[in-house]
Amino acid sequence: MKPRTLRALGPVILIVAAVVAVVISLAYGGGAAPLDLGDPGPVARWGLPIAKLFVNLSLAGALGALVLALFAFKPSDRAYDVLLDLASFSAALLTVSAGTAAFFNFILVFNPQVSLGPDFGQQLGRYLTDNPLGTAWLLTTIGAAVLTMLTFAWRSWLATLFAAGLAFVTAMPMVTQGHAGDLANHNLAVSSLGMHVIGAAVWIGGLIAVVMVRPHVTRITTTLQRYSSLALFAFVVVAASGVVRAFTGLGDWQYLFSPYGVLVIVKVLTLIALGVLGAVYRTKLIAKTDNPKSAAPFWGLVALELAIMGIASGVAAALARTPSPVALLSTGATRTPAERLTNASLPPELTAERWFTQWNIDILWLAVAAFGIVLYLIGVYRLRRRGDHWPIYRTILWVIGMLLLVWVTCGPINAYQAYLFSVHMMGHMLLTMAIPLCLVFGSAVTLLLRAVDKRHDGTRGVREWVLWAIHSPFSKFVTHPIVAAAIFVGSLWLFYYSDLFRWSLYDHLGHIWMVAHFLISGYIFVLTLVGIDPIPFRFPYAGRLITLIAVAAMHAFFGMAIMMNEGLMAAEWYGSMGRTWGDTPMQDQYVGGGIAWSIGEIPTLITGIVIAIQWSRSDERQQRNRDRHADRTGDAELAEYNAKLAQIAQRDAQRGE
Incomplete structure (x- = not known):
């Protein structure tokens, strides 16, 4: 298939x-089946x-195009x-489709009498502003509209x-929808869905973007x-988030051949097929694409x-509406x-043993740590391969920092932080002080600048974007020691x-923001x-x-x-857990304050x-530099200094006479 033909037919x-x-999957899985009560009709269901x-x-088209523009071309x-x-x-298409989805969601949830009258409009308005699901769709629609204007007007x-960041943020309200909003393991579902949506958008949208720019690129291989x-x-x-999504949706292997499970199997098969095609591209076909005659098989694939x-x-769209076989939490009394x-059962009492055996995986931070370790080791390998030295202790400290991040975000601290304020504060201290200390000694930015090759065609890769970020006005501001210290202490x-504290407790997106913010602020400090x-400046x-003494105080x-504090922080949360083990909420809060005061000082x-x-x-x-300089110059500076002193002494003596 010729590139120009594929450009026209690819999106089709x-x-x-x-x-x-989606039509076949909905029909098979029952995702568009009539509702038992208040069925709004087939138009809304389908x-x-x-x-x-x-x-x-x-979303894929927008995000994929923006990411490819940032990393493959110049303005x-x-x-x-x-x-x-x-x-x-x-x-623009995202704006329209998100608004349409919001309308159909409203019809499915409330089944109102559709009309052009004020009552219907008021109902719809309340749904968009008061209902969390409606608000999520409203935010997505508004974000998409702003993104449309931004990408059209500024290049x-x-x-x-900024537009790529906005596209990423616009996708965030979507991750709380579908099954992620009601599964018993809600937090795991939200993290995995967010990763799945963003990863798929970059992947699919990037390929569409490549197809669209092919006629405008002389050498497509790069x-x-x-x-x-x-x-x-x-x-x-x-792939990683898809496995977790399948686990949270199925719950047990016995449901693998349920309608939901069969659709999951189809998704797995498509993922395997795409992985095989990607491997064929990278190993056999991409290098030949600059030659039009040998490139035809590539564009056919x-x-x-x-x-x-x-x-x-x-x-995937059908799965979001297909009834999941996973056991949901009981409702009512x-x-x-x-x-x-x-949305989870109360864990068992926290004992010494459970500090090492109780886990609550957050796939997002597990992936961050895994990528952090793998990419760091790849950088070290590149340096070693070309004969450059990299201190082993920096590698060890970086790996320790990442493993400690996993322990905090996926281990016992994550398992108990929602129930015990003291455990939450322990995690906070590690996130803001211990983990950043290890990561800073790892010097990942220096490693990246040494390991990644510089581009010479005017485009920006990871190395160029990192250098730009280091020298940007924003970086000069936030990395100034006084500002970094103020953010570190003030945000606490x-x-x-x-x-914000309650947001991090009630909303998993708030919890993700909390971890990211305190990890980054601690790292910068x-x-x-x-x-x-x-960085631009250091004291x-x-x-x-x-500065350190002031911040410690x-x-x-x-x-x-x-x-x-005589009152309980987030009392409606920590005071309402119904724990029958451990300290009382007030005693536990006192322990948490002690942790912030004492352990944080280590x-x-x-x-x-x-x-x-x-x-x-x-x-x-x-001093060594001064000594070497003196050896090279024969102590010329010292001799000159002594001569000047002698002149002054001689002049003073002459005046005395």
Whole structure:
């Protein structure tokens, strides 16, 4: 198939395959079956999953085009403009399809009498503003509309980067919908669905973007190689999150051949097929694509891949409406207080043994740690392969930091932090101080800058974007030692004494934000004190020690404030769990304050010792440099200085005479 033909037929192949797949899957799985009570009719039942299918595909078109533009082209390229046009069109389609999905969702939930009268409009308005599901669709629609205007009006690198971030944020309300909103293992479902949506969007949308820019690129091989790297990353994310999604939906192997299970099997088969095609691309075909004669088989396989992607997208949209066989939590009076609050059963009493055996996996942070370790080791391998040295202790500390992140976000702390404030505070201290200390000593940015090759065609890869970020005005602001310290301490007080704390308890997206914020703020603060990675400005060592002491004092004061607090923080949460084991909520809060005051000082002490050692070594280096300079010049500076003193003494003597 010729590239220009595929450019016209590629999106059609994807959409037709997706629509056919969603219709067949809905009919087989019962996702559009009539409701027992208040059935709104076939238009809404079939319209919602089809509208959600177009939401997914249009999000993929927008996000995939933006990501490819950022990492494969520069604003002066014609292909860059084509990708921004594709993103703008896709965002407009996302706006319409998200609004349509919101309307059909409203019809399915409330089954109102559809009319043009004010009563219907008021009902719809209340649904969009008061109902969490309606609000999620409203936010997605508004975000898509803003994205449409942004990608149409502004075409700079910075605007495109902001647009990609907005597309990512626009997708976030969607991850709480479908089965992720009502499964018993809600948090795991939300994390896996978010990864699945973003990974699939970059993968599918990136391929559509490649097809659309092919006629405008002289040498397509470089573009395909860059997309292939993105696609490999997306494939791993989609595969890992898909396994978790299947687990949370099925619950047990006995349901594997239920209608829901069969659709899951179809998705797995499409994923395997896409993985095989990707392997064939990378190993055999991409290098030949600059030659039009030898490139024909490649573009034929691209058409096949688009069809398979369409099938996978259609099945995924149908799965979101297909009844899941997983056992849902009991409803009504039989639910325990803990189940009402957390959508999970109360764990057993926290004993010494369970600090090592109780786990509650969060696939998002597990993936972050896994990618962090693997990519770091790849960087070290690249340096070693070309004969460059990288300290082994930095590698060890980086791996320890990532493993500690897994223990905090997937281990006993994550299993108990929703039930015990003291455990929550323990995790907070590790996230803000212990883990950043290990990661900063790992010096991942320095490793990346040394291991990743520089581009010479004016485009930006990971290395170029990291360098841009380091020297950006925003980086200069947030990495200034005073600002970093203020964010580190100020966000501590703001978080716990505002509704942000409650948001992190009630909403898993809030919990993800909490982990990310405190991990990053802690990392930046420690980086300004003891890191070797490049940042615009650092205090002299004396200033670093003063900053650390001031922050440590504020941190201790925060812990004491919690210990002296006579009221229970988030009382409607921690005070309503119905625990029959462990300390009372007030006693547990007192312990949590003690942890913030005492245990949090251990990383501070280590940081202070490191600053003192670095200061001492810096003085020693300066002295050695002076000695070497004196050896090279024969103490010329000292001789000149002594001669000047002699002249002054002689002049004074002459005046005395």
